[in-house]
Amino acid sequence: MREYKNFKEIDRDLKLLKLQKEIDKEKVLLSYNQTKESLSPKRILKDAADSVLKNRYVLKGATSVLGFIGDKFK
Incomplete structure (x- = not known):
């Protein structure tokens, strides 16, 4: 577990996690659409x-x- 020294570090990691979540969501949507198209x-x-x-x-x-x-x- 990471130990934070200040709130700035926490905010930075939270922003990174939020961006990673958005990227992962887009990957899932892209994969879904490609699968849907290939099975038409x-x-x-x-x-x-x-x-x-x-x-x-x-x-x-x-x-x-x-x-x-x-x-x-x-």
Whole structure:
């Protein structure tokens, strides 16, 4: 526990704590809004569509490469 020598030190620490409380509150609100946005139906559908398209191109590319490698060993 900290020992204070005067009221000025106490006031300073109280101001710092108040500012830290405001910062923490803003962080929570920001996190809440980001989570809310990421869980919206529109965002979920967009992310799912992006994932399907990426997997489609990866699968197509891998099939082409594997087919090309397989042709070399025939």
